[in-house]
Ligand SMILES: Nc1ncnc2c1ncn2[C@@H]1O[C@H](COP(=O)(O)OP(=O)(O)O)[C@@H](O)[C@H]1O
């Protein structure tokens with residue numbers, strides 16, 4: 001078990017090295033940090049001093065190794081735009097993004113799976129058709145449009161929910177902040193979470209439906225019926241469990257995507273997360289933030305892959321190697 | 324009163340190009356503890372007959388007419404829930420391919436206890452004890468340890484033993500075994516049939532044994548029904564059907580029983596193929612292939628009539 005985790009993490013090292021290289025190369029190829037930091041007016045002496053201070057006179061691989069070494073210690077440099085350590089900027093934004101992404105995923109899973117099971121079992125009922133239409137809308141509607149429509153309906157017309165921001169947050173144990181402790185915080189989360197989770201939800205629903213249709217035709221489901229098991233046991237036990245492996249895969253990929261690409265939702269709702277930070281940083285070529293973001297996302301994907309592998313392991317006994 | 328009584332069972336598939344009649348007035352009965360063999364070419368309707376009895380016809384297939392009685396009680400028109408309680412509990416089913424009939428994600432122990440606890444009031448501990456007992460009875464070595472293993476950890480033959488345990492564990496009065504050895508290695512087919520025969524004898528369970536293998540029928544069944552193109556063409560005591568078949572089709576089938584001296588290909592003796600459901604010939608369905616066909620066979624469809632020691636649907640045996 002621990003060997004399994006270890007070997008998976010080891011496999012992730014080359015991936016992280018490559019991403020680290022790209023993140024590092026950003027500094028060289030997108031803009032010149034020295035002129036950005038110094039601005040228009042500077043002497044040549046100032047320039048040389050800064051180059052030395054930043055280690056830019058060192059050979060390329062020494063610079064790369066130094067970059068990795070400091071990154072490994074959570075030091076990603078200073079933001080050009082905000083003149084603050086990137087690590088603290090990210091620590092400030094990460095909880096907002098994770099809270100939003102997790103809420104959206106849980107919502108997508110908790111609603112998408114039952115809808116998928118239902119439409120898989122009852123193919124031709126009115127409700128099934130309604131679900132399928134909703135899912136079509138969910139898949140095809142662009143996120144920003146959905147966000148704007150939701151704001152228009154629930155914030156502007158009905159006035160039920162706030163249209164932007166995270167609401168009041170509470171600090172938990174050091175740097176983590178949460179909006180879950182207050183009703184206002186939870187209310188602020190609802191619209192962004194729906195916007196972000198809608199695509200995922202419809203994807204899960206359609207996937208579960210397709211897998212259910214497949215699984216319900218299998219011999220072991222027919223045999224379960226022939227043994228007189230209840231519909232409940234068959235549909236939600238035997239059948240659903242067999243649809244989970246592909247669902248886990250998609251959920252994992254999607255969760256990575258959600259964390260990485262919550263830019264649109266965060267922009268629409270002015271959600272103070274990493275997506276918004278990235279958008280603002282890209283606009284002014286704030287390379288340290290962008291490169292740190294890249295590394296962090298790579299790490300998120302690596303961790304998600306590991307979790308997905310562990311879930312496979314838990315769900316499907318055939319994948320457990322016996323020794 | 325027979326344990327199972329099937330009267331004029333007709334199963335139809337409505338399709339866009341008209342209704343296909345896959346079973347046409349099939350009638351037979353099975354006594355308690357009896358083994359009825361059912362033979363016939365692929366597509367004759369053997370599996371459909373079994374599916375109709377346990378109420379698991381796949382849509383759009385439906386019972387168009389006829390009656391099915393279990394212990395005298397009609398079961399063909401039951402609501403889904405009472406029918407479900409009959410499946411497994413009063414009629415067990417054994418499928419063909421043990422590699423696909425067990426849920427890969429559950430231990431065999433869980434599948435056994437789940438089946439028993441669905442139908443009988445048992446505590447978890449009792450169910451587990453009984454499950455180990457069943458695994459032992461079907462010949463799984465070290466049952467107490469193997470109970471927590473997953474299907475993929477067993478060989479094909481062992482999995483079919485588990486399937487048999489699953490079909491019998493809620494102690495049904497009848498088991499429908501649909502080609503239980505077809506998917507197995509030839510070397511273990513006989514073991515599985517012997518196991519099935521011994522277990523059902525010990526528990527007084529009746530069996531409807533569907534098979535291609537006339538040899539198995541000869542050794543195992545009490546009576547045998549021969550199906551052709553959705554009808555029973557002959558039914559009777561196994562010895563009579565084998566030694567003096569009354570229907571020319573049965574005759575052809577019997578000639579194909581492999582003996583020790585010469586192995587003969589299945590159905591080599593009968594030329595042609597069974598008609599498709601949308602091209603059933605008028606008159607006797609077998610007449611285009613029948614070596615003893617005569618005028619009447621083209622026009623009128625024969626019903627089962629006494630013919631020597633068996634009943635056969637053949638105009639050769641109509642006295643008039
Ligand atoms: N879903 C279906 N739709 C149309 N025809 C079917 C369907 N299922 C079975 N049949 C037809 O019913 C006939 C009997 O099939 P079956 O009982 O499986 O034969 P076998 O004797 O080989 O078990 C076959 O001709 C088959 O084509």
Ligand SMILES: [Mg+2]
Pocket residue numbers: 366369370371501
């Ligand atoms: Mg069949």
